[in-house]
Amino acid sequence: MSLTDTVGDVRVTTHRDGDDLLSAGLGFRGLAGTPSAFARPTAPTQTELRRRAIHSSWKGIADLGPLGGFGTLYGRMPPVPGREYTAFATLPGARAPHRVLVQVPDAFDHGQRCLVVTASPGSRGIYGSIALAGGWGLPRGCAVAYTDKGAGTGYFDTADRTGVALDGTRAKAGDIPLEFEPADAPTDAGIAVKHAHSGDNPEADWGRHVLQAARFGLAMLDRAFPDEAPFTARNTRILATGISNGGGAVLRAAGDDDEGILAAVVALEPNIHVEGRGRAFYDYATEAALWLPAALGSRFFDGVPFARIGLASPPGWALRAAMLRAHGLLHAAMPGAQADEVLDRLRAAGWQDDAMKVGAASTSLDLWRSVAVAYASAYTRRAAGHMPCGFAYHADVGAPFDAAVRASWWADGSGVPPGAGVSLAGGTDVSLDPTLPGVRCLRSLWEGQGQDATDLRAGVASTAAKLPRADLPVLVVHGAQDGLIPVAFSSEPYVAWLRASGRSPVFWKVPYAQHFDAFLSFPDFGDRHVPLLPYGFAALDRAWAHLTEGRALPEDALVRDARPRGGGSLTAEALALPPP
Template sequence: MKRIMLGTVIGVSVFASSAWATNNPALNTLPGFIQGEIAQTAYDGITDDLLTAGLGASGLAGPAPVFNDVLAPTPAELRRLAIYNNYRALVDTVPGGGYGTFFGPGVGAAGEGLISGEEYLAYMTVPGSDVPVIVMAQVPDSFDPANACMVTAPSSGSRGIYGAIGTSGEWGLKKGCAVVYTDKGTGTGSHNLETDSAQRRNGTLTDADEPVQFRADLSDTARGDFSALWPDRFAFKHAHSKVNPEADWGQHVLQSIEFGFYVLNERFGRPLPNGETLITIKPENTVVIASSVSNGGGSSVRAAEQDHRGLIDGVAVSEPNVNPRVDTSFTIRQGDGPVITEHSRSLLDYTTALAVYQGCANLAPAIRDTAPLNAVFNSPVVDENICNSLANKGLVTGATLDERATDALRILNENFGIQPEQNLLAPVHFGLAVAQSISMTYANAYGRAGVEDRVCGLSMAATDASGAVTPLAPAAEAALFSASNGIPPTAGVNLVYDGALGQPTHLAASASPSSSQLDYGLDALLCLRSLAQGSDAVTGGALSGDAAALADAIAMGISEVRASGDLHGKPAVFVTGRADAILPINHTSRPYFGLNQRVEGQKSNLRYYEILNAHHLDVLNGFPGFADRYVPLHHYYFQALDLVWAKLTDRQPLPPSQVVRTVPRGAITTPLTEANLPAISADPAATDRIRFVDNQLRIPE
């Protein structure tokens, strides 16, 4: 591996201005936010590559690669497994679901889709924080300086630096564009508080005093005292960095673009006799598309809002996690359904509601036996206990279990604006602890709480078959960089309810002190709900003391991540599945589009495409019960990128906002065809058009 030594030390800011911020933008200079050295690696596209780590399209669809030494994997092995896992976490690779036909490394490319080029990896920081953020630029050998292009790829979810490799990474690399990635201050950065072991940038572990992705802000004495009380616990960067990284996601993306231009000009700029380099690749002659999915998509949207230097030309995102500024001057209505006035709830608001009520709602007769994998991932006994606990606290009504579960489902649909289309998907998400993990992580992050605060009595650790805390197996810890999604439960690290009846226990197996029942630690989930709504979730009364202070801090943190809706007229496309069960569309894409219409009016170039029979996690489509009902949103995300590219390079108009009426394939054994996936129409029927009229966002049924 070749390394470019920059003569700086991690954690000590260089403060060297980048070319774009100086009065002499002609010379290429290292951005001041880069910390330490840049690792540069060339990939030949034969034995290893940028997109698939040498696995190729068939390798990504096959068994996971293994380490030669499970206790000491090499950086190359960790990278390969990280790319494999991150690709498959977002893309359905099961035959018939579109992989290899509509998308995948080999589609529109030669052979297995291996892409040669160079990869540049570095740490960076943002003003006001010394928490390391990882940034990466990939430059394919097909990059043409005369037709320069760049695509952003901030990670989805809380994933690490390769978290968008299969989404905007694949599209950009196959287009011949430079792709710039960032873990946006989340990532797989884990800190074993018992051993002080943490991950280097390349994923290997160390307990030495050297640069790492993340270590909790604790002295050795404080860490020892904490471990004496709470042994074998972990801290994770997103939850425990004390900086609310989401507030800086837009800045992370903008800095990644700056880093990309620096790298491109180091390679393709004009060298001068004095050793300096003239900039030849700049925003004015480079097509830059801000992109990615989920949290990464939201990050690129925020970057476009904050772009006052003309770095970004267009936006193409899928299912973006945006928390739009609340604007009650407009409403949302789907078909002849109810008028939605309470849209734009925050992520923590609706997610804590799902964490509290969905376990009971799993048993509602309307979905109990039809929701895919409900019985596989959820215990009817635990769900019944949740219903009983909620009823005893006066949070659901009904004399029978069916009535209580139905009321829980009603609360989610009517009180919290959760689309009925997501009801069949929500049970498996609850079983996978999606809402529970998001609630815990984001409550900590928004409130800038440390691992030592154990918000709502929750911590992170490995657990045994009985749910008791146990040390994480060394082989599992060695693989965390490659296997973790950055937000426990993940890769063997679980959510632990320290206040569970009896002893600290895996949250899913916890009995609440208030009920003495195995009810998924409902007391802890209600605590998180109280912090989100700023009042006691059971009584409605005011919070006091530390809880009130933390709730106020969380409210402030949420206000810092609210999106403005102002894209400054940039061509932009959102694609979102109507059945999204993680980021409900009445609080994300729909109200953002409405807010944008209010803010930009006739100057808006945002288009919104709502895809029927599509949801948030395409990977589930490889399972029976999902394959027959849902189509890959990923396919329409690539269409969004194609449309924005055509707008920017050929001045082709963006199609009007519309509902796209897909056709499920009916069985996992029936391959998807073009008949299942109608294209976004350049001239949609009037009955399919999404309109903003008289301060109402009108969505066709």
């Protein structure tokens, strides 16, 4: 570990004999099924919580359905016995700790030492990237180091002063160290969430989180195999990989890697921001939250899966368009013309048609608003009870299973409410379009004036990527139809920037791939797309072959022949994976 790393007590657990590192003993069939029940719902054991957390992390990222191809066309699920080392770590200058974890398989490859380091996608908990980093690395004998990058599911209830302990169980503040314990939070502040309320703007330090996890991984390998220590970047190849926010985090680590400890970086659908190029996530997320609902009335969205679910009657898209016109933001008078006017506006802002069609699902699920709330609070460094635009998180009350829901927050939560028994409150009125005031407020933090807007834009600016070293292999894999992190706003400008700066990244823009492989198990949606995860596995294979065998890095054009799977099972021909 670096002298600047602060790491608490390390918890060591073994996972063998019906338990393992990759699936917690569930195997493929268990992971593809429903979550296992707790013997005592209000007091789950550490083992039960870990199993549930691994299950939800796999199901949230991978398509494990019978048509999806996992285990036949890509990936495998052997039992991987071994040990886990987990701790709370703190970056220099940070207020709150974060969680780091290292999985060391019993079959660690001592001949070709390998450490895969990864960051959780979205704001997920520590196992969030297990489907990618663990799924690729553990079966081949690599150790895997994880970081929640300052987010995660260590929800703190300000009413009863409970949070999440290192083993995942809930405990009172002051009894033992907690994953997140906000200082001086009032008892009526609701639920405090680390990403939104730590006061650290963790996204600004994504790269440092990944590099710290890599150093922690090397230190735990020293502990696991003391006779072979020290493990260093000179004798252990370190591959960084991640999905979505985790993909952005490993690219940020590539730019922050002044020590040269990373051997290669593979980023899938990365949320990455380059100053002066592309668009920052908060910018286009709040734009989508405000405008995309009003576009859904256009015939452009007829037949698009998930485009119009979950919206109120009368149709929510027509109400949004009418309200925007009432505020003087639209000129057209008729609903159809209003929707088309919004489409023209979004296209002029850089939105491509495929991204809007797939992004309609995030619109109908209210994902844009939900995510933007957490980011606004993080960028402005607000505490629970003082979130921008009047938003707050509250525990759902009144149900007989409240205690059971709370007990499973660490395993079931996504890191960004609503969900898992935590609701998003505030930012609404009693109009026919009740969420519009909060969305307009969130958007004004990007476009408007005042101290809050200035603080937010400064917070976003601090997340800009830096250039990686010239000889670092960087592979970027992104779906051409990504509707949450559109490739035109993120990977394409990042790759163009690298090339203009003398770097030689590999860029696979995968036709028909979108952001959520987990959505592909739904009928109609899966018929139109290919999963992205197999291309991530293939990119890791190529990066590893380059490092160990000296093979040339692949070309960009190797994935141009991918096509939708249709109504049947995914085939090798539809994937058109590049050769190993």
